[in-house]
Amino acid sequence: MSERSYAILGTGALGGFYGAKLQKAGLNVHFLLRSDYEYVKKSGLLVESIDGDFTLTQVNAYDDVAKMPQCDVVVVSLKTTQNHLLPQMLPPVVKENGVVLVLQNGLAVEEEVAKIVDNVTIIGGLCFLCSNKVAAGHISHLDYGQITLGEYAANYNPMGITPRMQQIADDFTNAGIAIELTEDLLLGRWKKLVWNIPYNGLSVILNARTDELMANMHTRELVEQVMYEVSAGAKTAGRVIAESFIQTMLDYTVKMKPYRTSMKIDYDERRPLEVEAIFGNPLRKAEAAGVDLRLIRCLYQQLKFLDMRDG
Numbered sequence: 001m002s003e004r005s006y007a008i009l010g011t012g013a014l015g016g017f018y019g020a021k022l023q024k025a026g027l028n029v030h031f032l033l034r035s036d037y038e039y040v041k042k043s044g045l046l047v048e049s050i051d052g053d054f055t056l057t058q059v060n061a062y063d064d065v066a067k068m069p070q071c072d073v074v075v076v077s078l079k080t081t082q083n084h085l086l087p088q089m090l091p092p093v094v095k096e097n098g099v100v101l102v103l104q105n106g107l108a109v110e111e112e113v114a115k116i117v118d119n120v121t122i123i124g125g126l127c128f129l130c131s132n133k134v135a136a137g138h139i140s141h142l143d144y145g146q147i148t149l150g151e152y153a154a155n156y157n158p159m160g161i162t163p164r165m166q167q168i169a170d171d172f173t174n175a176g177i178a179i180e181l182t183e184d185l186l187l188g189r190w191k192k193l194v195w196n197i198p199y200n201g202l203s204v205i206l207n208a209r210t211d212e213l214m215a216n217m218h219t220r221e222l223v224e225q226v227m228y229e230v231s232a233g234a235k236t237a238g239r240v241i242a243e244s245f246i247q248t249m250l251d252y253t254v255k256m257k258p259y260r261t262s263m264k265i266d267y268d269e270r271r272p273l274e275v276e277a278i279f280g281n282p283l284r285k286a287e288a289a290g291v292d293l294r295l296i297r298c299l300y301q302q303l304k305f306l307d308m309r310d311g
């Protein structure tokens with residue numbers, strides 16, 4: 001059994017799910033909560049999952065990072081809209097030579113983390129997970145769950161497969177979470193954006209689920225065009241996304257259960273949208289390389305309007 005301790009910063013749909021699985025497998029896990037703190041401290045966490053439901057009647061729950069022990073691995077699972085809190089949250093909770101594991105969607109979060117903490121390994125994880133928090137301490141895992149891990153280095157230079165990645169992968173695998181390792185985190189992040197940019201954006205702008213976007217020939221074509229533009233964005237960072245990958249993402253979504261994307265759920269719940277991490281950062285990176293991603297800019301501008309008006 002691994003001796004590594006884990007801190008989960010943001011016990012929601014994703015952090016609550018993976019953190020609960022790690023604790024169930026016997027790891028020492030510490031959960032930071034906000035509105036659910038009192039409930040979870042008293043009653044624990046319930047995970048309803050396609051892989052089998054389970055309850056953790058006792059969890060280490062905290063409402064303040066200052067009360068948490070320093071941990072070997074700190075999982076960042078807040079929405080990126082809360083990342084302005086990371087400079088206060090991360091330093092007290094991560095051990096010297098520990099790991100910060102960023103499991104959020106979007107681009108360039110690892111760069112932000114690197115400005116906040118020294119002497120730590122930063123690993124990014126691309127999560128193919130469909131999970132929602134449906135009530136206090138109650139997570140509903142609907143589909144998938146695989147994480148692709150990649151280690152961060154300055155300028156996103158590819159790091160290959162490192163022993164630290166392997167150790168974390170072992171902990172997650174032992175907890176029943178499927179893990180893939182990537183030698184190039186930046187390529188992994190752009191590949192994840194091939195899905196998130198068209199579906200998260202269009203689901204909000206057009207008030208549509210993934211199956212609706214794929215069933216209509218006009219939106220199906222638009223999704224594909226946006227995917228190709230994401231691939232053009234990746235190219236500005238020197239990363240090549242194969243055409244076959246775009247086809248795979250389209251096929252994967254057709255086969256997916258009709259899904260309300262995470263951004264659509266946030267919009268419907270009147271929560272802030274992760275527009276900057278998922279759309280703004282890729283746009284700015286491409287722009288800095290002299291390329292204007294016009295379709296993505298058009299989605300960005302509409303999402304900013306909706307986020308400011310309704311969020």
Ligand SMILES: NC(=O)C1=CN([C@@H]2O[C@H](COP(=O)(O)OP(=O)(O)OC[C@H]3O[C@@H](n4cnc5c(N)ncnc54)[C@H](OP(=O)(O)O)[C@@H]3O)[C@@H](O)[C@H]2O)C=CC1
Binds near residue numbers: 130133
């Ligand atoms: N859900 C999914 O299936 C997937 C999510 N992702 C990504 O994972 C990240 C997390 O998303 P998700 O889990 O869905 O979001 P959630 O909103 O469900 O979870 C975030 C949690 O962070 C908590 N939180 C926010 N601010 C604080 C604070 N100051 N102190 C303590 N806790 C805080 C929230 O508490 P409160 O309950 O009070 O709001 C919430 O429970 C996002 O980047 C998302 O894009 C990626 C792939 C799939």
Ligand SMILES: CC(C)(CO)C(=O)C(=O)O
Binds near residue numbers: 129260261
């Ligand atoms: C790809 C998917 C559906 C699950 O990982 C997702 O990232 C999202 O809804 O934001």
